[in-house]
Amino acid sequence: MTGRAETLQRLAEVFRAHGYEGASLALISRATGLGKGSLYNLFPGGKAEMAALVLAEIDGWFEANLYAPLREAKQPAEAVSAMFDAVEAYFRSGRRVCLVGVVALGPERDRFGAAVRSYFARWIAALAGALERSGRNTAVSNALAEEIVVQVQGAIVLARALDDPAVFSRAMTALRVKAAA
Amino acid sequence: MTGRAETLQRLAEVFRAHGYEGASLALISRATGLGKGSLYNLFPGGKAEMAALVLAEIDGWFEANLYAPLREAKQPAEAVSAMFDAVEAYFRSGRRVCLVGVVALGPERDRFGAAVRSYFARWIAALAGALERSGRNTAVSNALAEEIVVQVQGAIVLARALDDPAVFSRAMTALRVKAAA
DNA sequence: ATCAATTTGTACCGATCGGTACAAACCCCG
DNA sequence: CGGGGTTTGTACCGATCGGTACAAATTGAT
Numbered sequence: 001m002t003g004r005a006e007t008l009q010r011l012a013e014v015f016r017a018h019g020y021e022g023a024s025l026a027l028i029s030r031a032t033g034l035g036k037g038s039l040y041n042l043f044p045g046g047k048a049e050m051a052a053l054v055l056a057e058i059d060g061w062f063e064a065n066l067y068a069p070l071r072e073a074k075q076p077a078e079a080v081s082a083m084f085d086a087v088e089a090y091f092r093s094g095r096r097v098c099l100v101g102v103v104a105l106g107p108e109r110d111r112f113g114a115a116v117r118s119y120f121a122r123w124i125a126a127l128a129g130a131l132e133r134s135g136r137n138t139a140v141s142n143a144l145a146e147e148i149v150v151q152v153q154g155a156i157v158l159a160r161a162l163d164d165p166a167v168f169s170r171a172m173t174a175l176r177v178k179a180a181a
Numbered sequence: 182m183t184g185r186a187e188t189l190q191r192l193a194e195v196f197r198a199h200g201y202e203g204a205s206l207a208l209i210s211r212a213t214g215l216g217k218g219s220l221y222n223l224f225p226g227g228k229a230e231m232a233a234l235v236l237a238e239i240d241g242w243f244e245a246n247l248y249a250p251l252r253e254a255k256q257p258a259e260a261v262s263a264m265f266d267a268v269e270a271y272f273r274s275g276r277r278v279c280l281v282g283v284v285a286l287g288p289e290r291d292r293f294g295a296a297v298r299s300y301f302a303r304w305i306a307a308l309a310g311a312l313e314r315s316g317r318n319t320a321v322s323n324a325l326a327e328e329i330v331v332q333v334q335g336a337i338v339l340a341r342a343l344d345d346p347a348v349f350s351r352a353m354t355a356l357r358v359k360a361a362a
Numbered sequence: 363a364t365c366a367a368t369t370t371g372t373a374c375c376g377a378t379c380g381g382t383a384c385a386a387a388c389c390c391c392g
Numbered sequence: 393c394g395g396g397g398t399t400t401g402t403a404c405c406g407a408t409c410g411g412t413a414c415a416a417a418t419t420g421a422t
Contacts, residue, residue: 017288018288019200019202019287019288021200021202021203022202022287022288097286100342101286101338101342102286102287104338104339104341104342105278105282105283105286105337105338105341106200106203106283107198107199107200107203109341109342113344116342117342117343117344119342120339120342120343121343143351143355146339146348146351146352147332147352147355149335149339150332150335150336150338150339150348150352151328151331151332151335152335153334153335153338153339154330154331154332154333154334154335154336154338155331155335156286157282157285157286157331157334157335157338158285158301158327158330158331158334160285160286160290161281161282161285161290161297161298161300161301162298162301162302163294163298167327167331170324170327171327171328171331174324174328
């Protein structure tokens with residue numbers, strides 16, 4: 001019925017809301033409106049394949065909407081600013097969890113380690129490149145890019161822990177200033 | 182046989198390694214060496230009580246070893262430096278996960294929300310107080326304290342994601358400089 | 363309209379889940 | 393040595409887990 005892309009979106013929400021272990025097939029079936037038959041027809045590999053495809057979908061979205069623009073921007077400073085816009089929108093000011101970060105913290109890290117590593121490594125590399133092209137030297141660019149990604153992840157944790165999206169927004173605002181300086 | 186405190190330590194490791202849902206009673210039984218009978222004798226409330234007590238134990242450790250020293254230090258700058266020592270040792274340069282942060286990201290946040298909020302709020306408050314007493318004004322102290330806790334959490338995520346403890350160490354070193362400036 | 367191929371719902375599988383019941387083993391105080 | 397209270401292992405509970413089998417329903421090409 002609904003397309004495969006939409007199904008992946010709903011799957012992502014289920015994994016975000018309940019974690020990998022907590023996302024039972026019953027829950028997944030309810031959330032997607034698909035019976036077990038349909039699910040195993042779409043994803044013969046079961047839950048593991050669903051999670052892998054969800055991670056790949058997220059990775060693709062970041063590649064298209066953040067990494068590629070950062071790499072190819074003619075005006076890197078604007079691209080960095082646009083990245084912050086995209087990050088604030090995507091993570092809904094910390095109300096929405098970073099699924100890749102969650103996987104990195106959890107026991108599924110081993111299974112999806114390569115995907116997780118690539119997602120973050122490419123983020124940092126693309127951002128560092130843009131910062132460098134905006135006038136910084138290599139070492140500073142690398143350090144700043146790493147710090148920005150660290151703070152995005154940490155701000156999600158803290159905003160959720162304190163149940164206060166303002167924590168996330170404050171961190172992003174401070175980072176924007178720092179990145180533009 | 183072994184004391185209750187040691188049992189809580191092993192419980193914490195199991196929760197860290199497998200998450201709340203993934204920490205089955207079979208796993209817990211194996212890791213603690215205690216049968217179900219003993220476990221439910223020690224923790225009549227089952228898994229939920231185990232997790233709550235583990236969080237309380239962690240909270241108590243941070244209170245005693247980080248928050249209280251930060252609050253009561255005669256030389257606040259030294260206390261902040263000591264906090265970084267303790268943090269690097271406790272989280273093993275990002276190899277060890279922050280269980281409270283993991284809970285904040287996961288579906289158990291609702292159940293343990295109050296404990297999670299208190300843990301982070303008190304950390305930030307104690308740190309902000311020390312920073313203020315070391316010569317900064319209130320606003321700067323609060324912002325810096327929040328940023329430090331954000332970066333600690335984010336550095337754990339990124340160090341695990343990239344499987345590179347140096348990420349964590351670099352972040353801590355940079356924060357020490359910033360806090361001492 | 364027909365028929366092969368795909369998609370779907372449902373019944374079912376063994377395994378494991380968190381939790382309970384309870385009797386045997388153990389401990390400690392007399 | 394005795395005996396009351398606690399600690400322990402084990403058998404067991406219903407529910408749910410991820411996954412499979414398979415027949416009915418649906419689809420698409422001709």
